[in-house]
Amino acid sequence: MNMSGLLSALILLTIQGSLAQRVRVEPEVVSYPGQMVTLRCLFPNPGETQLTQVSWIFERNDAERTNIAVFHPKFGANYPTKSPVSGRVSFVTDPPSLDNPSIQIREVKMTDEGRYICEYATYPSGNEQGVTSLVMLAKPKNLATTVTVTAGKTPVIVARCESSNGRPAATISWSTPLNGNVTTPIETENPDNTVTVQSSYMLVPQPSDNGKDISCMVTHRTMTQPETFPMRLVVEYPPRVQIVGYDNNWYRGRTSAYLTCQADGNPVPTTITWKTLSGLMPETVQVQENRLAVQKVDDTINNTFICEVKNSLGYGRDQITVFVREFPQPVKGAATGGIFGGILCVIILVALIATIVMVRNCKRKNKDGPPTHKPPPPMKSYSYSDRPSIDTPVSDSQSMHHETEKEEPMTDLSAYHDDKDHHEPSRFSWEDKQSPYQDDRDEDRMMGEEDGYYITSSASRGSSFMSPAVIV
Template identity: 65%
Template sequence: MKSGTLSYLLLCSLAQRVKVQPEVVTYPGQTVILRCQFPDPGKTELTQVSWILEGVSSRTNIAVFHPKFGINYPLSPVDGRVSFMIDPPPLDNPTIQITDIQMTDEGKYICEYATYPSGNEQGVTSLVLLAKPANSATIIPVPAGSTPVAVARCESANGRPPAAISWVTAVGGNASSPGTMQNSDNTVTVRGEYWLVPTLADNGKDISCVVTHRTLATPQTFPMNLVIEYPPQVKIVGYDNNWYLGRTNVVLTCQADGNPIPTTVTWRTMSGLMPDPVQVNENKLTVLKVDETVNATFICEVRNRLGTGRDQVTTAVREAPAPPSNAGVVAGAVIGSLLAILLVGVLISVLVSRSRRQQQGYRGNSKADSAAHLYSSGGKNGAGNNGNNNTPIYRGEAGLSEKAANHGVHPGGVALVESTPTAQDILLSSELDEAERRKFDELEEEDERYDNFRPGGPILQLRPHDEDLGAGYLDDMESQRDGSVISRTAVYV
């Protein structure tokens, strides 16, 4: 091992015998205590201790203690504000204090011992002063353009140590390198800017400056909105291409967007003359009644500090539309009438259907009743049969079967009673289904067999033989379930 390296290690080992604080942090105006100890001198003789302020370019003694000659405070930047904590201090613990700390007091403070036989030994304390900066951020209004410019500025002034500045935004730009300025009081001011090519689309976009500093528990954020200036953008709305003669209160609106806000709105026509029916109120143009004079080109001009924007619309006046036709009313009335007729028809159909259901039990007997056999005196061929008559008398309508038609009045006492059929009989007879017609045919066959039958005994009748077959006689007859009719008063043997 080289001798130089051995000497360096020995010095480091000796230097460690002086105990100091590596760093002391304080604020302007505070009182700071700088500690120094030589805890185990052993055979080393301590002859003197000195506190030295080491600046950028010089070293200055600020406090000296000699056991024989006492305490001395040489002229220094801390003169009048520095003192030993104990007067006189113990040589092995020469701690000092500095009051009313100023930003210029920051630096390295060395506690140095003069010893025998080892020579001088020391310990170094770094005094760090913190100054809370004054932070701010501002937006820089700029006109829309095609070259990059600064649109926002952020500043952290009079801080110690220097602050860090960053940006948060969604717009496409770049942050400039922060500029640092050293102040006379040893504080630092940091400034940063954000640059971009300003466009109308960037106006109002969010941007934030974020300042980070040792004195702040959390970073300080300044949210802002970009201000991009541009001349007015103008558009006329409200024309529907349907200005006809006589139309009233049609309105054109001049919509304008600009930054700064437009201050002047002017309406004019291409010819320079405003028609009589027109009224202008700021950004609105109202035509009280459309006539030929408003067949023109209207122009709206809007101004702000950066310039003028304009838009125009050409109106075309049409003929007045024809009066509305009443065809719709007539068609509605016709349709309503048809619906009413249909409703009445449906109602009648429902009532007829209900009536048919109520008379369903009589449909099977309607045809038989219309040709009911009524029994009277006299034989079928005109010959008497002990005063009794088994020949049926038919009560029915025109168009009966040939068999029934042959039973007219003749010398044998046979009578055919005819009656005019009712509308219900016709309706019911026409509604007979095939099964009911077959039933009626079977009844006719049965009647024919009965006509050919020669009963063995007489029928006792309670009325005279020559009694008129009138309405009372018909009331005496009673219909049976099989379609036949019998007398209520006749006694059959």
């Protein structure tokens, strides 16, 4: 049963919707206060349906319905006097007709916003209607201001933004680097059907917040782009004071020493007072508004100087104790730093030049290859047993002992070959070596060539006779 009832209701709504579509109206009409608006209505191609009467009904949002215009082909047009648009509404054509029963409303007001129903009385289908929504637009008046506050520890409103007498309600947003909060917008319905929107920005104000930027932006349907209001916060606070100028190097006889009292406050400080902890200002000191000038430093300057600054919210103070030295402290000036920097630059430059020279020399050596001259030959060693003795005969027992060897020059060119030439074949082939002592003969021959003489005969290492004479 439930499914059957739901299906029947759906069919009925579909039929009613198809019937309602036969009355042609504009779904929405937008207007501004003081203008004239036209509400169109047509019933095209009625066919066998007989149109007997047409009525315009005004329905507010609160569901209150009122007839504002009625036309009957026999009795003519009628405009009820109790309607909210009485005296300002009329049919477009005179005389009106059922084919085009459109109406006009002059000097529309914000209270004219609502639903306007064009309803036909027909036979045999009954009443058929079309609904037009009249939307009234009102451009709001926007305003933003800051609130002068005093620095404290409690959140307060520091800026307000308002969009009044707009339709529909405007949208308000904030832009600021501050770490505050935006209050919930408050919308107020006005008697003329407009809306006023108010928004506030809250912050725990600090002296550092004074003068910071904050902007309010209002967006509304009647405006092509948001309206922006840039502002600067106004935070009042008592003076903040700091004494500067003392470098901890005031010595006896120093001239042109100064102390400056720097003060910051809102409102601007009005008075600045210099005092000393001892109560007496030294004779060599001159007070020049926020500046304390010491003509010549002496022992009377060994004192505590106090600066007091006042504005309408209160006062602030700072003090500094001066210690007079007998001799000035060495000052690390710009000259010392320049000398040190110059020395450092010279050291770096010399190191850089040395590095470049070394790199070039290494590249040149690698390019030139191995040295062309032959290195000195290694010493060939002979034992005392190998040498013949001239003065003392050599006994058999002495020949059996091995004594310390003494070196004499010998040449081995293969030991001085460059790494690049270690794969080259030796000047002597293996076929030339006929005996185990061939290497020694070769060495003796090469040594003779190196020193400019030739050996006519050679002896084995085991012989004990003297070498033959050589020709130099």
